[in-house]
Amino acid sequence: MGTTTWDRITxxxxxxxxxxxxxxxxxxxxxxxxxxxxxxxxxxxxxxxxGRDHAGKRRFSERDLDWLALIGKLRRTGxxxxxxxxxxxxxxxxxxxxxxxxxxxxxxxADVVAQIAELRQTLAVLDCKIALYxxxxxxxxxxxxxxxx
Numbered sequence: 656m657g658t659t660t661w662d663r664i665t666x667x668x669x670x671x672x673x674x675x676x677x678x679x680x681x682x683x684x685x686x687x688x689x690x691x692x693x694x695x696x697x698x699x700x701x702x703x704x705x706g707r708d709h710a711g712k713r714r715f716s717e718r719d720l721d722w723l724a725l726i727g728k729l730r731r732t733g734x735x736x737x738x739x740x741x742x743x744x745x746x747x748x749x750x751x752x753x754x755x756x757x758x759x760x761x762x763x764x765a766d767v768v769a770q771i772a773e774l775r776q777t778l779a780v781l782d783c784k785i786a787l788y789x790x791x792x793x794x795x796x797x798x799x800x801x802x803x804x
């Protein structure tokens with residue numbers, strides 16, 4: 656997130672960590688996000704303080720890349736963009752927001768655990784259907800499959 660110290664996980668003492676060096680094209684390739692998505696993230700406040708070169712072109716740092724990686728993980732949890740923006744705001748507000756961030760992550764974790772349970776159940780159903788189509792006469796009825804939590 657530019658020069659902002661946003662989290663101890665990536666707040667390294669190395670001054671090179673925050674140095675703006677990557678073009679938007681390079682970050683697009685490294686992150687798998689489109690240039691438009693990167694611009695949008697900056698516009699909505701999900702990316703903060705993206706550096707600029709002498710020509711006004713965006714330059715991203717290792718810190719920005721780490722932030723994008725974290726945001727990608729949060730997105731895969733099903734966290735909404737609004738919640739990710741709220742998280743970014745909390746990070747920028749400093750350590751006093753740790754309790755709210757903790758609660759946010761505990762809630763997100765509970766959601767992910769529920770998603771994993773649902774996926775396990777779905778996998779068990781798929782396994783039943785595969786066994787059936789492979790000719791296994793003893794394949795379980797997929798409606799009766801239950802996976803222990």
